[in-house]
Each structure stands twice: as C-alpha cells, then as structure tokens.
Amino acid sequence: MIIIDSDGGVDDLLCLVMASRLVAKEIGGITAVFGNVSVDQAASNIVYSLGLVNPPVKPLLGFGAKEAGDGFSHFATTIHGRDGLGGARAIRPQGAGVSEVISLDEFVDRVSDKLNQFQQKVDLLGVGPATNIPILIKRLGAKRISRIVLMSGVFFDYGNVTNWAEFNAYNDPQALTDTLAAGIPVTLVPLDLCRKILLTSDRIDAFAAATVVDGPATAAALRDYAKANERQGGIRGCFPHDAIALLVLLRPDQFYLVEGGVSVDVDAKSRGRTRLNTIGGSHVNARVALGGRLKWVRWMIETEWLQEDPSIFSNPVD
Numbered sequence: 019m020i021i022i023d024s025d026g027g028v029d030d031l032l033c034l035v036m037a038s039r040l041v042a043k044e045i046g047g048i049t050a051v052f053g054n055v056s057v058d059q060a061a062s063n064i065v066y067s068l069g070l071v072n073p074p075v076k077p078l079l080g081f082g083a084k085e086a087g088d089g090f091s092h093f094a095t096t097i098h099g100r101d102g103l104g105g106a107r108a109i110r111p112q113g114a115g116v117s118e119v120i121s122l123d124e125f126v127d128r129v130s131d132k133l134n135q136f137q138q139k140v141d142l143l144g145v146g147p148a149t150n151i152p153i154l155i156k157r158l159g160a161k162r163i164s165r166i167v168l169m170s171g172v173f174f175d176y177g178n179v180t181n182w183a184e185f186n187a188y189n190d191p192q193a194l195t196d197t198l199a200a201g202i203p204v205t206l207v208p209l210d211l212c213r214k215i216l217l218t219s220d221r222i223d224a225f226a227a228a229t230v231v232d233g234p235a236t237a238a239a240l241r242d243y244a245k246a247n248e249r250q251g252g253i254r255g256c257f258p259h260d261a262i263a264l265l266v267l268l269r270p271d272q273f274y275l276v277e278g279g280v281s282v283d284v285d286a287k288s289r290g291r292t293r294l295n296t297i298g299g300s301h302v303n304a305r306v307a308l309g310g311r312l313k314w315v316r317w318m319i320e321t322e323w324l325q326e327d328p329s330i331f332s333n334p335v336d
Contacts, residue, residue: 019046019138020267021129021154023082024260025053025146025186026060027098028243031067031106032319033145033260035231038068038075039323040330041268046140047078047129049122049154053146053189054094055102057084060146061119063102070110070232078118080125083149086190094185097246104242109235122150126157133162143267144168144197145260147189152196165203169263170194171280171292172209173306179290182283184209188290191282198280204304205270206280207263208292211307215262218255219244221320228324261319266307268330273310280304 022037022045024030037045048068050061061081068075085091099105120128133140141164144151148168155163170186171194177183187194198204222244226237244256266273278296280303283289294306317334 019129019133019140020044021047021049021140021142023049023051023142023144023146023150023154024060024064025051025055026063026067026102027054027094028102028104028106028239029256029258029260030054030145031063031070031103031236031239032258033264034064034067035071035236036261036319036323037264038071039230039328040264042075045075045077046132047080047125049080049082049125049150051082051146051150052084052091052093053186054098056093057082059102065119066103066107070235072230072232078120078125078128080120080122082122083153086147086149087192090189092179092185092189097243097250099242099246104239104246106235106239106242109238110232122153123157126154130158130162133158139164141267142166143264144170144186145263147186148193148197149190152193152200155197155200155202160200160202163202165205166197167205167207167263167267168194168197169207169212169259171206171282171306173292173294173308175210175213177290178209182288183290184292187282187292191284191290194292195282195284198282198303205266205275206292206304206306207259207266208306208308209259211273211309212257212259212262214309214312215258215315215319216253216255217244217258217319222255225324230324230326258319262315265315265318265330272314273307275305275307277302277305280306
C-alpha cells in the first residue's frame with residue numbers, strides 16, 4: 019500500500035495523475051499538508067487533480083497539518099499560482115476525485131484497518147513539507163511502514179528558498195529531522211537530482227492532447243508553472259520534482275543512491291539546510307538519490323504514463 023502526502027501544487031498534480039495511472043490499485047490514501055498553498059487549498063487541489071484522471075481514482079483523503087510544529091509556514095504561490103495549480107481550475111470544473119475527505123485521525127484508523135485486514139505494510143511518499151510524516155509514523159506504528167521517500171533537501175547546489183535550503187526542508191526542518199530519526203528506511207530526492215530532469219515547454223504542450231487525463235487542464239497547469247520558473251530562474255520548462263520522487267519510490271533500482279548521514283538545521287539563521295556525510299563510520303540514516311538512468315526517467319514522465327496500458331517496467335526506445 020502507498021500513502022502519498024501532498025501539498026497540492028502543480029508538480030503534485032503531475033505526481034498524483036502519474037500515480038493514478040501507474041499504481042492506482044496500490045494507493046491506500048492521500049494526506050494533505052500545507053506548503054505550496056494552505057492545507058485547505060492543498061486538499062481541494064488534490065481532489066481536483068485526481069478528478070483529471072480517466073478512469074477516476076478515488077482514495078481516502080486525510081486532512082493534515084496547516085503549519086509546521088513551530089507555527090511556521092511559507093507558501094509558494096508565486097511559482098504555483100494563487101490557486102496552487104497555475105489557474106488550471108478555470109479550464110475544467112471540479113470533479114469528485116476522492117471517496118471522502120476526513121480528519122487525519124480517522125484516516126489513520128481506516129488505513130490501519132486495511133493493513134490489518136490484508137496483512138500489509140505501507141510505503142510513504144512525501145512530496146511536501148514533512149510535517150505529517152512523524153504523525154503518521156507515530157499513529158500507524160513504525161513497524162507498519164516499510165520505507166519512506168521524501169522530495170526534500172539540497173546538498174551540492176543552491177536552495178530554492180534561500181541559498182542553502184530547499185522549500186520542503188525549509189518549511190519544517192524539525193519534522194524532517196524526526197523522520198530521519200524514526201528508524202525506518204528513508205530515501206531523499208533532493209534538488210540535486212530534480213534539476214537534472216527538465217520538462218520542456220514543447221513536451222508540456224504535447225500533454226494537451228492526452229486522453230487518459232484531462233490534457234488541456236494538465237497542460238495549462240504545467241505551462242503556468244514553466245512560465246514562473248522562467249521568470250525566476252530563466253529556465254525554459256519546469257522541474258517535475260514530485261513525479262521524480264514517485265519514480266524513486268516505484269523503481270529505486272533505476273537511480274544512483276548514496277548512503278550517508280543526513281543532518282538538518284532547525285535554527286532560524288540556516289533553517290532547512292541539509293548536509294550529507296558519507297565518510298566511513300558516520301551514522302547512516304538515509305539514502306540520497308543523486309542520479310540514475312535519466313533517459314528512463316524522462317521516458318516515464320514524458321511518455322509512458324500517458325499510454326493506455328502504462329508500466330513502471332517500460333524502457334525508453336534506444
């Protein structure tokens with residue numbers, strides 16, 4: 019079973035529709051968290067995003083944290099638009115994309131019942147600030163969680179909020195620290211990897227013709243996201259951060275993973291700064307995805323999930 023924790027932005031939309039196409043039957047639920055937008059808007063955007071998929075996928079949606087444990091929140095509406103989806107919601111009326119929106123407590127209870135019934139464990143995919151993750155670990159129980167993959171951090175590059183901090187780590191560094199200390203296998207997907215995969219404007223335009231999802235709405239969201247990236251970074255396209263994290267969860271064998279000790283600064287001066295220590299004998303608490311078979315990653319994001327019968331075991335054409 020997979021639980022996805024999302025903050026409802028444009029790259030979240032791409033991640034959610036891809037997951038709905040690739041592993042729909044494995045999605046046990048989705049939780050909303052503040053980040054790109056408020057948690058209220060994130061929950062609404064998750065519902066909208068799932069409503070774009072044909073046929074629709076309707077998992078449980080749990081309503082999560084509205085801010086970090088210390089009361090901090092930093093939104094990204096300048097990148098994702100005022101509605102968090104680049105104005106895409108004006109393209110298509112909202113559809114029902116989840117079965118129910120419930121409290122996080124009720125969400126955990128229902129997921130726990132499923133895990134007990136089918137004797138399963140859960141994989142957590144976090145593509146927003148990590149605030150909900152320690153809560154899910156505590157309430158589900160660490161023994162029920164097989165692994166955690168988080169889109170978070172930056173190690174050998176500049177951050178995207180400050181010179182040293184990536185957005186998700188910056189929003190709640192303490193939750194990221196607590197997740198790393200939980201004793202569950204954690205894989206981080208940092209900006210270092212995400213910036214190697216550029217979804218070009220031409221490819222975004224091609225999404226408009228998709229039939230397995232609402233192509234015009236999906237393309238509209240990504241176009242606006244790309245325009246914001248060009249304004250702020252001079253980039254002709256956008257980085258599909260969360261979709262890459264999904265693929266790391268589904269096919270870790272396709273990525274170059276470095277084991278090491280990851281630390282996170284929680285103080286105000288360097289909030290969210292992440293460091294990786296790979297020196298022998300250091301405490302290992304995570305794997306960090308720093309590279310991989312990038313041709314395969316691009317193939318999956320640009321082509322394979324849009325096929326009538328997509329597969330995470332597909333290979334790009336040579």
